[in-house]
Amino acid sequence: MPAACLAAAAAWRAGTVVRDARWVRRCDAGQRVYRTGLGWTSTAQQASRRRWAFAGLASAVLLLTATLLARTGALAVKPASLLSGAACLVVLLWLLRDRMLHHGRYTSVCIATLAAIVLVGEVATLTLRPPAAAVTGLHAAGVLASFFASQLYLVAGIRKLRAPHFMTGRVLADTLAFGLFQAAAGNREFVKLVRAERLPALLRSPRFLLGCRIAAALTVGAELGLGLGALGLLPVGATLALAVVTHSAFTLISPRRLFPFSAAAIGLLGLALVHPIAALGA
Amino acid sequence: MARVLWTVALTAFVVWGVTTAPGRPFSWTMYSGSSKAFLWIGEGQDVHVAAYEELCLAPDNHYLSVADLRRLVAERGRPPSLHGLQGFVIGSRGGWIVTSADGSGRLRWGRLPQSPQQSGSPGNEDLLALSKAVGRLGCRRA
Numbered sequence: 059m060p061a062a063c064l065a066a067a068a069a070w071r072a073g074t075v076v077r078d079a080r081w082v083r084r085c086d087a088g089q090r091v092y093r094t095g096l097g098w099t100s101t102a103q104q105a106s107r108r109r110w111a112f113a114g115l116a117s118a119v120l121l122l123t124a125t126l127l128a129r130t131g132a133l134a135v136k137p138a139s140l141l142s143g144a145a146c147l148v149v150l151l152w153l154l155r156d157r158m159l160h161h162g163r164y165t166s167v168c169i170a171t172l173a174a175i176v177l178v179g180e181v182a183t184l185t186l187r188p189p190a191a192a193v194t195g196l197h198a199a200g201v202l203a204s205f206f207a208s209q210l211y212l213v214a215g216i217r218k219l220r221a222p223h224f225m226t227g228r229v230l231a232d233t234l235a236f237g238l239f240q241a242a243a244g245n246r247e248f249v250k251l252v253r254a255e256r257l258p259a260l261l262r263s264p265r266f267l268l269g270c271r272i273a274a275a276l277t278v279g280a281e282l283g284l285g286l287g288a289l290g291l292l293p294v295g296a297t298l299a300l301a302v303v304t305h306s307a308f309t310l311i312s313p314r315r316l317f318p319f320s321a322a323a324i325g326l327l328g329l330a331l332v333h334p335i336a337a338l339g340a
Numbered sequence: 341m342a343r344v345l346w347t348v349a350l351t352a353f354v355v356w357g358v359t360t361a362p363g364r365p366f367s368w369t370m371y372s373g374s375s376k377a378f379l380w381i382g383e384g385q386d387v388h389v390a391a392y393e394e395l396c397l398a399p400d401n402h403y404l405s406v407a408d409l410r411r412l413v414a415e416r417g418r419p420p421s422l423h424g425l426q427g428f429v430i431g432s433r434g435g436w437i438v439t440s441a442d443g444s445g446r447l448r449w450g451r452l453p454q455s456p457q458q459s460g461s462p463g464n465e466d467l468l469a470l471s472k473a474v475g476r477l478g479c480r481r482a
Contacts, residue, residue: 078399085393093398094408098415167365205350213357214368220358221372223432229374231467232430236376236402242479243389247399258475261467277371289350315400335350338343 060203061125061142063325064176067169067318068149069118074315075111075156079104107156114152121145136184143180149173168210168322175202175329200333207288207330210323215281218274225278227271234270234311235261247313273307280304288327290334301327375431377404378470379438380477383424388480390425404429406436410447413440428452428470435466 089101128138182195218224242254287297305320362369379390425440435452
């Protein structure tokens with residue numbers, strides 16, 4: 059599952075970059091677009107970004123193929139680990155090169171963390187002798203994933219708890235309003251949850267704001283819960299169910315390009331539950 | 341012992357993540373704040389929601405402050421013009437009304453007026469203003 063999540067996240071991310079490059083070429087002959095906080099991009103930057111995205115896409119395919127072949131027994135464990143490890147390394151290099159030209163930093167960090175941890179597992183499989191190799195690799199990867207996944211969810215939850223603008227429900231209200239506004243205007247990045255003619259009434263409805271306030275509190279609770287779950291302090295089934303519900307809701311109100319973040323976070327969490335920190339020494 | 345060491349390290353990492361500057365790796369500040377631009381271009385029957393391609397705004401940019409919008413409008417430098425640009429920037433730093441009525445490349449902006457006697461809930465006047473604007477201007481695309 060973690061390798062599949064990593065492959066899905068990397069492939070979607072790479073596909074988005076390639077699609078954006080095509081969009082930018084249609085939009086402006088000089089390929090100038092504005093990135094908030096980063097200024098105007100150049101043709102050379104766009105071309106480089108696109109090239110590396112193809113490398114990321116190829117790595118995702120290689121990773122998925124190696125994993126499937128290993129599972130079906132068509133490829134031996136060590137060659138599969140070598141291919142998977144190489145794919146993870148290319149994903150890491152791609153994301154490092156890409157980090158300055160976009161705002162998906164949290165997505166990049168999440169995917170890169172998962173790639174690095176999967177790489178650790180593959181290196182352990184390659185360098186240690188069986189039968190300890192696979193088990194040791196998986197345990198090491200699990201503990202690392204538990205560490206980083208719990209940090210992710212706990213920090214995200216605590217940050218939101220300390221943000222008055224979030225806890226009043228206004229961040230969710232603004233985000234939802236923006237998504238609905240863009241979707242109504244035909245932007246396919248967002249899911250069209252409400253018809254355009256109903257939008258004015260929704261925006262001034264006290265129930266809309268109350269709903270966002272309740273959702274904000276639930277979000278913080280869910281993130282803190284997932285942080286504890288990633289440590290192994292909650293039942294596995296409950297943690298996975300909470301993760302699926304939370305990330306599904308997050309994906310529904312966010313632009314589609316944020317799907318890689320959810321895929322990578324769930325991959326990280328899945329790996330964490332294999333051998334969480336709470337299970338150390340047990 | 342291993343569990344204790346990992347827990348101590350995690351605690352330190354969490355404290356660092358919570359207190360470090362937003363935007364740094366592992367700070368995870370997504371959705372802790374917001375700044376969204378709701379913009380229209382055109383006049384009369386031609387009024388429509390300003391598309392990303394018309395603004396020359398990269399498609400992965402959904403967080404837009406007044407300062408960024410000013411710079412974008414001033415430096416855009418290509419047709420078609422942003423004639424009749426109007427709208428709001430709403431977020432954690434408050435609500436702003438923006439216009440570039442003469443298509444001159446300069447953005448005019450001001451705080452959204454506060455009228456607590458008329459609003460249903462104090463502090464959400466920006467959403468009420470947005471609601472009225474959406475009702476008046478619609479969500480038509482170019």
